[in-house]
Amino acid sequence: MTSRQFADAVFEDHVGLRGRQWEQELPDVDTRGMAVLGRARWITLAARPAIEAVFARHGLDTGEFDVLSTLLRAGAPYRLRPTELYRSLMISSGGLTDRLSRLEKAGLIERVAAEKDGRSLPVQLTGEGRARAEAAFREDMAIEARLLDALTEEEQSRLAQLLSKLAGSLAAAPQN
Amino acid sequence: MTSRQFADAVFEDHVGLRGRQWEQELPDVDTRGMAVLGRARWITLAARPAIEAVFARHGLDTGEFDVLSTLLRAGAPYRLRPTELYRSLMISSGGLTDRLSRLEKAGLIERVAAEKDGRSLPVQLTGEGRARAEAAFREDMAIEARLLDALTEEEQSRLAQLLSKLAGSLAAAPQN
DNA sequence: GCTGACTATCTCGACATCGAGATATTGGAG
DNA sequence: CTCCAATATCTCGATGTCGAGATAGTCAGC
Structure with missing residues (x-):
């Protein structure tokens, strides 16, 4: 030192x-x-454990929450196509289908016919899904902020900035 | 801005x-x-994809490599108890047993009787396991360094320092 | 209006992990 | 010594994801 x-x-x-x-x-x-x-x-x-505990209190696992929160932050009418979802979530299309089936059975999303493209079966939050996603998200952000408590605001900000630079470069790279 | x-x-x-x-x-x-x-x-x-590709070239997946590299960096005689391994790797004991079975079948590790504690069945790298782990590790570090190329040395160093402070605080917290 | 390449999504068998419980062993208290 | 709580590891059924292939629909060019 x-x-x-x-x-x-x-x-x-x-x-x-x-x-x-x-x-x-x-x-x-x-x-x-x-x-x-x-x-x-x-x-x-x-x-992970602290964050998963939040989702579990809302009857969700991390993967399910990821789907709901992606739909929620997309804004009204909270509807996206499966392709947009699995690309954003960085999972396989098959994996997404399974998540969607579970969420549909739980009444948190519904599949609505696409207006133009018959190949596509967009997914949309139900009222319950929207409420669940928002509540879980608020709690998640509160927990995550607490996990960073040991860092000063300036350190958090600098860390976020450096990570964003790294993330940007990884996204830009051919396929690393 | x-x-x-x-x-x-x-x-x-x-x-x-x-x-x-x-x-x-x-x-x-x-x-x-x-x-x-x-x-x-x-x-x-x-x-992940870039790193997994490295391991795949050596006939390993990420989980298997994690076990081998933990044994390797422990130093000669490259032997650890399963409990030390699954705690270090942050996985369940059952998950570790499965990884060990695969690695044993592949001839990369062997189980040796504990000297003192009959409940314990320590695990040790074979010569082939040691060679495979070292080769994969060297390539992994080369790839990971390349993934950080977009950051200056000073940024990498500062990022590592901030992350280590955060990691230290997470480890210290009761169970967050 | 056909045709073929492309796209969007789903199906399904394989597989790695979880996690609660089972088994075997240890070590200290009495 | 004998017990028993604690410890170390393994067993095994459940489950979430992968990924290659199947199915259905689109669209540009002829």
Whole structure:
């Protein structure tokens, strides 16, 4: 720490320990990729239980919530085509069909005939689906904000900015 | 952008678009949590295909690689107890048993009797397992470094530092 | 108006993981 | 010693997702 700027100080965490183990075992490998992507993955996994608990209180799992929230934030009439949904959610078309079946059976969405394209069977939130999605989303955002409490507002903002730059570059890349 | 410092500028990305949609639909909700955790999740998902392709070239999936790499970085004799493994990997004990069975059948690990505790059946890399893990790890780190190319070294370092602070706080929290 | 390439969605068998319970073992209290 | 609560791992039925293929519909060009 003495020869480092404070801004570069890396805090003790699970991925940091991993990095030191690799340094011992394979000192010639550059693990900077892991320092970012490995931590992003670890944080995602670690935050999961708290967030899933929110959805479970509303009778949803993460995948189902993802569908409902995508429809909700699309704005009235809260309707999207399955293709838009599975691309946005980064899942397979088959996986989406299953989620939609569950949500339809639960009365949270309904399938409405497309106006123009007969191949398409758009999906739309029901009133209950809209209410459920909004309630779960509000609680989710409250929990997620709490998970970031240890960071100052400035750190959160800087972190979001750096992540958005990385995300932008990943989206732009051919297919990495 | 005019009224903002450049350092706070948020780049165009998928989660940024989501944030603007929520701003339209539910303007009173604070979505800062999503700006960080949502992006961490999105980046993890977006980086996945490129990384999985590496493992696939070595005949592994991500879960199997995670087991092998955990054993490898533990150092000689590359042996850990199943409990250490599933806790480190953040999966269930049952899920680990299945991964171990596959890896054992593939000849990449072997189960050796514990010296002291008869309840425990530690797992150890075979020579082939060690070689496979190292080769896949080296390639993985090369790909991950490339995925970060769009960021300067300083940005990567700052990002890693902020993520480590967040990860540390999540690990410290009771159970969030 | 046909035709063929393309698109949108669904079907379905394979499979990895979960998670509650079963089995075997340990170690400390009495 | 003997018990029993705690521990380590495995078993196994349920389930969510993948992904290749099937089905139905569209549209541009002839």
